[in-house]
Amino acid sequence: MALDHDILVWFSKSFGLFYLLALSLIVLVYAYWPANRKPFERAANAILHDDDDKPYRG
Amino acid sequence: MIAELTTNERQTALVILLALAVTGLAMAIAGQGDPFGVHGALVMVVAIAGVFTVISGYYAPEPSDSRLDSYYDTPTKFGIVVAMIWAVIAMFVGDWVAWLLAYPNLTFDAAWSSFGRLRPVHTSGVIFGFGGNALIATSFYVMQRTSRARLPDQLSPWFVLLGYNLFCIVAATGYLMGVTQSKEYAEPEWYADIWLVIVWVAYFVLYLRTLARRKEPHIYVANWYYLAFILVVAMLHIVNNLAVPISWGSAKSYSLFSGVQDAMTEWWYGHNAVAFFLTSGFLGMLYYYMPKRAGRPIYSYRMSIISFWGITFFYMWAGSHHLHYTALPQWVQSLGMTFSVMLLIPSWVSAGNALMTLNGAWNKVRDDAVLRFMMVAAVFYGLTTFEGSFMAIRPVNSLSHYTDWTVGHVHAGALGWVAMITFGAIYASVPWLWKRETMYSPRLVEVHFWLALAGTVIYVFAMWNSGIIQGLMWRTYNESGTLAYSFVDSLVAMHPYYIARAVGGVFFLLGTAIGLYNIWMTIRTAPRAASELAADRPVLAGAPALQAGE
Ligand code: HEM
Numbered sequence: 001m002a003l004d005h006d007i008l009v010w011f012s013k014s015f016g017l018f019y020l021l022a023l024s025l026i027v028l029v030y031a032y033w034p035a036n037r038k039p040f041e042r043a044a045n046a047i048l049h050d051d052d053d054k055p056y057r058g
Numbered sequence: 059m060i061a062e063l064t065t066n067e068r069q070t071a072l073v074i075l076l077a078l079a080v081t082g083l084a085m086a087i088a089g090q091g092d093p094f095g096v097h098g099a100l101v102m103v104v105a106i107a108g109v110f111t112v113i114s115g116y117y118a119p120e121p122s123d124s125r126l127d128s129y130y131d132t133p134t135k136f137g138i139v140v141a142m143i144w145a146v147i148a149m150f151v152g153d154w155v156a157w158l159l160a161y162p163n164l165t166f167d168a169a170w171s172s173f174g175r176l177r178p179v180h181t182s183g184v185i186f187g188f189g190g191n192a193l194i195a196t197s198f199y200v201m202q203r204t205s206r207a208r209l210p211d212q213l214s215p216w217f218v219l220l221g222y223n224l225f226c227i228v229a230a231t232g233y234l235m236g237v238t239q240s241k242e243y244a245e246p247e248w249y250a251d252i253w254l255v256i257v258w259v260a261y262f263v264l265y266l267r268t269l270a271r272r273k274e275p276h277i278y279v280a281n282w283y284y285l286a287f288i289l290v291v292a293m294l295h296i297v298n299n300l301a302v303p304i305s306w307g308s309a310k311s312y313s314l315f316s317g318v319q320d321a322m323t324e325w326w327y328g329h330n331a332v333a334f335f336l337t338s339g340f341l342g343m344l345y346y347y348m349p350k351r352a353g354r355p356i357y358s359y360r361m362s363i364i365s366f367w368g369i370t371f372f373y374m375w376a377g378s379h380h381l382h383y384t385a386l387p388q389w390v391q392s393l394g395m396t397f398s399v400m401l402l403i404p405s406w407v408s409a410g411n412a413l414m415t416l417n418g419a420w421n422k423v424r425d426d427a428v429l430r431f432m433m434v435a436a437v438f439y440g441l442t443t444f445e446g447s448f449m450a451i452r453p454v455n456s457l458s459h460y461t462d463w464t465v466g467h468v469h470a471g472a473l474g475w476v477a478m479i480t481f482g483a484i485y486a487s488v489p490w491l492w493k494r495e496t497m498y499s500p501r502l503v504e505v506h507f508w509l510a511l512a513g514t515v516i517y518v519f520a521m522w523n524s525g526i527i528q529g530l531m532w533r534t535y536n537e538s539g540t541l542a543y544s545f546v547d548s549l550v551a552m553h554p555y556y557i558a559r560a561v562g563g564v565f566f567l568l569g570t571a572i573g574l575y576n577i578w579m580t581i582r583t584a585p586r587a588a589s590e591l592a593a594d595r596p597v598l599a600g601a602p603a604l605q606a607g608e
C-alpha cells in the first residue's frame with residue numbers, strides 16, 4: 001500500500017494534532033464568547049417555561 | 059391514526075405500502091427455500107395489513123386546521139408504548155439467556171432456542187427495540203417543544219416509527235432462523251440494512267425539517283445530541299454494513315472488508331454504537347427531561363456544549379480498544395487507548411453537570427422516584443465511563459477482555475444508565491402526553507425504581523466478581539509453569555454468579571413489567587379533570603357516567 005505506516009503516523013502526529021487543537025479552541029471560544037451568553041441562558045431557561053405547550057404558528 | 063393524516067398523506071401512505079408489498083412479494087419469490095423468502099412473505103403480509111388499515115380509514119374526514127395549534131404527539135405515544143413492550147420481551151429473553159448460561163440444558167434441543175440465536179434477540183431487542191423506540195419517541199417530543207414547532211407533516215413520523223419497527227422485527231425473527239452476518243450489534247443481513255438506511259434518512263430529514271421551522275433562534279443542546287445520534291448512526295451503519303449478497307435471492311452476504319480491516323471497521327462501528335446510540339441520544343434525553351422534571355435549568359449550559367464536542371470527537375477514535383492484543387497494529391491500539399482515557403473528561407463533565415443540576419433539589423430527588431431514576435442514571439453514567447476508560451488501558455484489558463467484567467461494564471451502562479434514564483423520561487412524559495396529573499400509581503413507580511436498582515446492583519456485582527475471578531484463574535500458573543486451572547474449573551467457579559445475575563435480571567424484568575402495566579393503566583384511566591367534570595354534570599340516561607380513556 002502506498003499509504004504506509006510511517007506516513008500515517010506522520011500525518012496523525014502533525015495534521016491530527018493541530019486539527020484537534022484547533023477544534024478544541026473553536027469550541028472553547030464559541031462556548032465562552034461573551035455575546036453567546038444571553039442566547040445560552042435563554043435556551044437553558046426556555047424549556048422550563050413552555051407552560052401553554054403549544055407550537056408557534058406563523 | 060389514519061384520521062390524523064390528510065388525504066394527500068393517505069394516498070402517499072398507500073403508494074408506499076403497495077411498493078413495500080410488491081417488494082415483499084418479489085423477495086418471497088426470489089428467496090424460496092431461504093429465510094430471505096420468509097422475510098419477503100413477512101414484509102408482504104405487514105404491508106398488506108397496512109394497506110387495509112389505510113383503506114379502512116380512507117374516507118374519514120380530513121383533520122381540521124386546528125391540529126396545527128398543538129404538537130403532533132400520537133407517534134410519541136405509540137413509540138413509548140412500543141418501547142416498553144420491546145423492553146419486556148427483550149429483557150425476558152436476556153434473563154432466559156442468563157439462565158441458559160447457568161443451566162446450558164435449557165435449550166430444549168431446538169435450533170432457534172440455542173444461546174447463539176437468543177443472545178442477539180436480547181441485544182438487538184434491548185438496544186434497538188427498547189432503546190431505539192424510546193429515542194425516536196422522545197426525540198419527536200423534544201424537538202417539537204424546544205423548537206416550538208409542530209412536526210412538518212403527519213406521515214413521515216409514522217414512516218420512521220413503523221419502518222424502524224419493521225426492521226427490528228425482521229432482525230429478531232432472522233436471528234431465530236439463523237440469519238446473521240456475525241457482526242456484533244450489526245447482525246441483520248444486507249436487505250434489512252438497506253431498509254434501515256431508507257428509514258434512517260427519512261428520520262434525519264424529518265428532524266432537520268422540524269428544526270428549520272423552529273421559533274427559537276438558538277437550537278437547544280438536547281437537539282445537538284439527538285442529531286449526532288441520528289447522523290453518526292447513519293454513517294456507521296452504512297460503512298460497517300457494506301457487503302455483497304451471494305445472490306438476489308439469498309439472505310447471506312459477505313463483508314466488503316476482510317481480516318483485521320473488517321475487525322477494525324466492526325469495532326469502529328461497535329464502539330460508536332455505544333457512543334452515539336447508547337450515549338449521545340440518551341444524553342439528549344437527560345438534557346431535556348432532567349431540568350424539566352427538576353424545574354431547574356441545566357447547571358452549566360456551556361459545559362454541555364463543550365462536552366458535546368468532546369464526546370463527539372473523542373469517541374470516533376476509541377474503537378480500537380476492543381482489539382487490544384490482536385493483529386491490529388500496536389499504534390492503532392495505543393491511539394484507541396489514549397482517546398478512551400481522554401474521553402473520561404467530557405463524560406464526567408456531563409455526569410457532573412447533571413448532578414449539579416440537581417444540587418439544591420435533593421428534596422425533590424428524595425420524594426420523586428421519577429427524578430431519582432434520572433439521578434441514578436447520571437451516577438451510573440459516571441461509573442460506567444470511568445470503568446470504560448480504565449478497561450481501555452491495555453494491561454487492564456488483558457485481565458478484563460473475554461471475561462464477565464466486560465458484561466458487567468456493559469450492564470452497568472445498559473441497566474444503570476440507558477434503561478434508568480429512559481424509564482425516568484418515559485414516566486415524566488406519560489402524564490404530560492396523556493394529560494394526566496400523575497401516573498396511575500406513583501407507588502408502583504417507586505416499586506419499579508427499587509426493583510430496577512436492586513436488579514442492576516446484583517447484576518453488576520455478580521459480573522464484576524465472576525469476571526475478575528475468571529480473569530485471574532486464566533492467568534494463574536503453577537510451579538511447573540503451566541496453567542493452574544483448566545477452563546472448566548473457571549466455569550464451575552462462575553456458576554453461582556451466573557445464578558445471582560439471573561436473579562438480578564428477574565428483579566429488573568419485573569420492574570419493567572410493572573412499568574408497562576402502570577403506563578397502560580395511566581392511559582386507560584380517565585384524566586382526573588375530565589372525570590371530575592363528568593361527575594359534576596347530570597348523568598344522561600343510557601350514557602356512561604365516565605368517559606373511557608382512549
Ligand atoms: C433483565 C435485564 C437483563 C438481563 C437479565 C440481561 C442479560 C444478558 C446476558 C445473559 C447477556 C449475555 C452475556 C454473555 O454472553 O456472557 C447479555 C448481553 C448483553 N446485554 Fe443484557 N440483560 C439485560 C438487560 C439489558 C439491557 C437493558 C441492555 C441495553 C440497553 C442490555 C444490553 C446487552 C448487551 C449490549 C449485551 C452484549 C454484551 C457483550 O457482548 O459484551 N442488556 N445480557
Ligand code: HEM
Nearest residue numbers: 332336379380398401442443446447449450459468471472
Ligand atoms: C468513556 C466511556 C467508555 C469507555 C472508554 C468504554 C470502554 C470500553 C472498553 C475498554 C470495553 C471492553 C472492550 C473489550 O475488552 O472487548 C468496553 C465494552 C463495552 N462497553 Fe464501554 N466504555 C465506555 C462507556 C460505555 C457506556 C456509557 C456504555 C453504555 C451502555 C458502554 C457499553 C459497552 C458495551 C456494550 C461493550 C461491550 C462490547 C462487546 O464486546 O460486545 N460503554 N467499553
